[in-house]
Amino acid sequence: MDLKNMISGTDIRGIVSKYEDKDINLSEKEVEFIAKGFGLWITEKCDEIAKAESRKVKVAVGYDARHTGPKFSEVIRKTLMEMGIDVYDCGMSITPSLFMATIFEDYKADGAMMITASHLPSYYNGIKFFTKDGGLQKSDVTEFLEMAEKQEKNLIKKEKGTETVKNLSDDYASYICELIKNKIGKGDKPLKNLRIAIDAGNGAAGFFAEKVIEVLGGDTAGSQFLNPDGNFPNHIPNPEAKEAIESIKKAVLDNNADFGIIFDADGDRSAFIDKNGREINRNNLIALLSEILLKEHSGGIIVTDSVTSAGLKEFIENRGGIHHRFQRGYKNVINESIRLNNEGKYSPLAIETSGHAAFKENYFLDDGAYMAARLLIQLVESREKGIEFTDVLNELSEPAEEIEIRIPIKDKDFRASGKKIVENFREYAGKKEDWSLETPNYEGVRVNTGEKSWFLIRLSLHEPFLCVNIETEKEGMGNDILEELKYYFKKYEKMEI
Incomplete structure (x- = not known):
């Protein structure tokens, strides 16, 4: 079964329900094959470590709001267990949390599989792959598909793996809450007296309103589309899309919110609206994050994709930073920032204009929720000083x-x-x-x-x-x-x- 044509960057994506002239090419059969390949690959990489620790190889599995997610997860978990791999059933989660399942002490998974097609329409689904070193490279995905092709038979082991149900969404929310509390240092309710509007686009990130904002004392009036619905009935779950941005902007202004956050379907991207309705995405978002990071550590290299503005370069350089305009593709900018750091050149941020952002301080994980937490921290700190932290964007020259x-x-x-x-x-x-x-x-x-x-x-x-x-x-x-x-x-x- 040759699925290499379904590799999209570092993920696998396909069509799961017939739509117009598009035929199904990702069914349970293909998902089982993919699970076998990843199972072979992760076992080869981690079996010796697992044996030394007197355990089996462990893989965490989660999915976003798409209708085929639960069934695909069941197929993956069953396949991996038949191969002698222990699995964590993480249920509905966001993509960054699946990576964190390789980091959290109560998980320490060797690998993770996230069932999602990100912002694509509802007739798509796909799978993203992680180890503790981050997302897999395209070459890794190609390698394990080839392994499955060569060794499709005789993969069932006598000693099967076991399954453990985990509430990863809650555990990840707690992690974000602790991050915000520790950074602000103002007790358990640092978001008190702040109104934060969340738009989850009916994806998997709706938990952020109740389990992060409200837990930290914030008011979520004006939040919308928090309920998961794989049909994405209200707007495309894409923070880049104009209709999505206009939707969260209206929610912020109509409800007099202090800040608005909009996520994509699987939570690895986000965009923002300040209290005045200013859109914080694309060049604006890169500028605001650069301002924050360069104040903390001057001289940092901000790695971006190739389509950023001339004004952004000027903005970063005026703050003592270096703008390294690289290539499109979030994995490309992440790999470039990692390379620079490995060479001893400090690079705190790799970010695309699409909203994919990865911080050095956060495992270079593509994480829209972490980015939202970082901006919430800045919002609180600036309010205490009587300023609006987004006002600095007035200094970013905009193209005509x-x-x-x-x-x-x-x-x-x-x-x-x-x-x-x-x-x-x-x-x-x-x-x-x-x-x-x-x-x-x-x-x-x-x-x-x-x-x-x-x-x-x-x-x-x-x-x-x-x-x-x-x-x-x-x-x-x-x-x-x-x-x-x-x-x-x-x-x-x-x-x-």
Whole structure:
């Protein structure tokens, strides 16, 4: 069973219910195969350690609000136990908590499997994988799928594993509560007199309202869509989506809340709204987190993806930091930040404009709930000083225009074709008057067309598209750039522009 085409970055994602012209490609059969592969891989990695500690290999399994989650979890747990692996049934949880199941003293799992397709529509599901070293790399996922292909038979062991039911969601909530209390140092109710509106998008993070905000003394009036519903009936569970941001913004303003938090379906991403309705996502979010971290430790390197603004670079450098604009893909920015730290270069944050953020202080875990806790701590501390901590974003220069388009590449080997197009464009752009190539640059071709105007052309990580991002300092400049690009790309028959 070849499932490599279903690897999405470092996860496996597929279609679980027929939708329009899309056929099911992730059923219980595929999930069992995936569980066998991960079971083989984690046993090979951890069996000696487990034996030395007189125990079996342990794997934690959880799922988000999607309808197929409970059944897929059952299939995974049964498969792993037949392979002689002990399992933790963690029920409905958020993705960061599954990683923490490898860290928490009462768990210490060797590996974890989280059943989720993140923000994708309800007809999708998938699986993310962890060890105590973090999320698996794409090469690890490919390796264990190949292991399953070679050793699909004779995996059942005489001594089967056992199952333990764990309330991981509550344990993780307690962990976040202790973090906030310890950082603020004002007793058990540090959020007293604060109104925090939570929007969970009917995903798995709705617990944050009751088990974090309310436990810490906060008021959650105005919170919405906290009940898990795999149909995601109110809005797409994606903090990047305009409809989702507008929804939480309205909740904050209508309820006179002090702060708003919106999560994606599996809780590894979040975005925020301050009391005045300011959106804290994308460049704003990166700037605010950079401000906090650089005050704690000057000179840090903030690693971001490739589409961040010129204003953000200026903002970070004005605070004594270094902006390292790298590549799209949350695992890419995390790996780059880890690499820098391993070389002795302090990098406290790896973050994408999509809202994926990983802190050095938090295992470089992609964790929307931890990020929310960090900002709540800052909210409390700034209120005590009589200031609004988001006011610093007034110093972040905003572009006059932001344009993002995706150009289809009609070629079976779209990756090879796309790479050639990008390389040809690099040569063209380097010779064009009034354009200058950004250096260093780690993805695609980034061209400066003014002091704070630029565009980036890159190949999509997973899909047959050429992605174009444009930011300009004056109205109208974006359309001029688009017209120039249309003229250039007309010569490529395999591109639909």
